Amino acid sequence: MRTLPFLVIAALILVGGLFLPQFVGNPYYFFAGYVVLQYVVIATGWNILGGYAGYINFGTSAFFGAGVYVAAFLIKAFGAPLPVQILAAGVVGMLLGVATGYLTLRIQGVYFSIATVALVVVLETLIHNIDYLGGASGMQTIAPPAPAWFGGQTQYVFCAMLVLAVVAVVAARFIERSWIGRSLRAIKASEPAAEACGVPTLSMKLVACAISGAIIAIAGAPYAYYASHVDPLSAFSLTIGLNALAMPLIGGTRSWIGPVIGALLLASVQQIATVTISSEFNILAVGIVLIAFVVLAPEGILGLIADLKEKLRRRGARP
Amino acid sequence: MNGLVLENVCAGYGAVTVLHDVSLTVREGELVALLGMNGNGKSTLLNAILGFVRPSAGSIRLDWEGESTELSGREPHRVVDLGIGYVPEGRRLVPNLTVEENLRLAAAGRSRPDLKDNLAFCFETFPILAERRRQLASTMSGGQQQQLAIARALMTSPRIMVIDEPSVGLAPIVVDQMIQAIKTLQSEKNMTILMAEQSFFQAVEVASRAYVLAHGRVVHAIEHGLDADAIETIRKAMMGVD
The missing domain is CATH 3.40.50.300 (P-loop containing nucleotide triphosphate hydrolases)
Known part of the structure; x- marks a missing residue:
């Protein structure tokens, strides 16, 4: 997709979404839409490190949880408004990304992934021991009321998440097409060769970690507002880490649109399954779909589409 | 010396x-x-x-x-x-980038005003690369890939x-x-x-x-x-x- 149509579509989605509360009454749609959009942000953030650079992060929920608790802290301490919570979560996520990256990116491949699992445990344990943030049992987060224009709390956080999703996707697309994206793809292909091209691999990986961490953390920030209650179990939930890598893999990790497709599909299916079957069914569904894609379409939906195009082209070329 | x-x-x-x-x-x-x-x-x-x-x-x-x-x-x-320009053993190109992207990559992250000159120099030295600049590196023959690997090193103004x-x-x-x-x-x-x-x-x-x-x-x-x-x-x- 060319840049101008892309930006026009992004702007239309943004404006359309922001006016949605004026036309749709039932708050449940915003409730469900929030979760779907939240996963668009998470999957997009994850893909910058996991898809472009090939560093699989199992610790997504650490970054998400950090965002949740930064927001919770700001609500409790200062009654800070949502935009401030989001910005602060982004900064903390970025710092956390750089710190994690600095400690772990010297180890390559699967060892990096293992190290990110530890990060979740470390942060969750940390929160368990901070009484001010409610410890293991969590705490209420009574946020300041939403601006009246949005018509309610749920509509307000939905719109906030929509803005975040559009910003995250635009950023991911920009990164993908810039020299940063090219450097990351070179790192994924071969780190020594990237170095030989003069790509400072460690710095580039740190940049990817910082951006990825920031995006995932801002996805967590509105949660405190949305749920009015935070606890370590849901903030550092396994489901988030699992979805974060399942969605880009299902959609396709090579391009910005892959995680978007994966997140829209999988998160919608999960929302429908929660209402119609049971909420416990979610994880099972993710597992089954993930295995199916790994076996049948390792390049995700984008790969399937590319194969299909190739087949059609060949058929067309044949007399 | x-x-x-x-x-x-x-x-x-x-x-x-x-x-x-x-x-x-x-x-x-x-x-x-x-x-x-x-x-x-x-x-x-x-x-x-x-x-x-x-x-x-x-x-x-x-x-x-x-x-x-x-x-x-x-x-x-x-x-x-x-x-020092380096052409690694086995070429080590980025397979899912095009010829030109592989070349531009080698100038990534640096303020080299001579990117254009270098690119022209590479294409002049290896004309087949100019012809295939939009092709993915992985779809080229071994000899062409080796030319690309050498051209990539030339992009760093060695x-x-x-x-x-x-x-x-x-x-x-x-x-x-x-x-x-x-x-x-x-x-x-x-x-x-x-x-x-x-x-x-x-x-x-x-x-x-x-x-x-x-x-x-x-x-x-x-x-x-x-x-x-x-x-x-x-x-x-x-x-x-x-």
Whole structure:
């Protein structure tokens, strides 16, 4: 997709979404839409490190949880408004990304992934021991009321998440097409060769970690507002880490649109399954779909589409 | 004198020492062949120059225009920035990027105003790359990929090119073309080149000088010109028959 149509579509989605509360009454749609959009942000953030650079992060929920608790802290301490919570979560996520990256990116491949699992445990344990943030049992987060224009709390956080999703996707697309994206793809292909091209691999990986961490953390920030209650179990939930890598893999990790497709599909299916079957069914569904894609379409939906195009082209070329 | 000077370099992996007291010189404008059979330390030597392997002793110096820079102990991308272009063994292209993207990548993250000039220079040197600039690197033949790998190193504005076994995995006729292309880079474009090779005859035919590595030591160094006698001696040295 060319840049101008892309930006026009992004702007239309943004404006359309922001006016949605004026036309749709039932708050449940915003409730469900929030979760779907939240996963668009998470999957997009994850893909910058996991898809472009090939560093699989199992610790997504650490970054998400950090965002949740930064927001919770700001609500409790200062009654800070949502935009401030989001910005602060982004900064903390970025710092956390750089710190994690600095400690772990010297180890390559699967060892990096293992190290990110530890990060979740470390942060969750940390929160368990901070009484001010409610410890293991969590705490209420009574946020300041939403601006009246949005018509309610749920509509307000939905719109906030929509803005975040559009910003995250635009950023991911920009990164993908810039020299940063090219450097990351070179790192994924071969780190020594990237170095030989003069790509400072460690710095580039740190940049990817910082951006990825920031995006995932801002996805967590509105949660405190949305749920009015935070606890370590849901903030550092396994489901988030699992979805974060399942969605880009299902959609396709090579391009910005892959995680978007994966997140829209999988998160919608999960929302429908929660209402119609049971909420416990979610994880099972993710597992089954993930295995199916790994076996049948390792390049995700984008790969399937590319194969299909190739087949059609060949058929067309044949007399 | 402009050139790359290695003095008494020792290097290896963990407890294993691969290179023992290696000294060699590459002067501006030369095409120096580094010969040796597999497992004698050619790649380790090039990796040490680039900074992938840290020498345990000795010095690797780039002398250029009156400035002398120690390369050992620096990260590879710094070494590349200082003017060593590197063509790795097995090409190591980015398969899912196009030819042009692979080339632009090599100028990534640097404020090089000469990106355009370099790109034009690459396309002029290897016209097939200009023709296929929008094609994915993975869909090209071995010889074309090798050309791309060399062009990618040219994109970093190198003072000295270090090329690791350009003939690996290529058909014999393509090996000849490749070695000739490297010779042309030196003779017509005035590039300074250090090339590790085991295709002995092709390499000595084009090289200004040669070093033979055996068991991690320089067992033979041809300091001036390669005549028939010199070629016979290094052949024996390389095969270990003398």
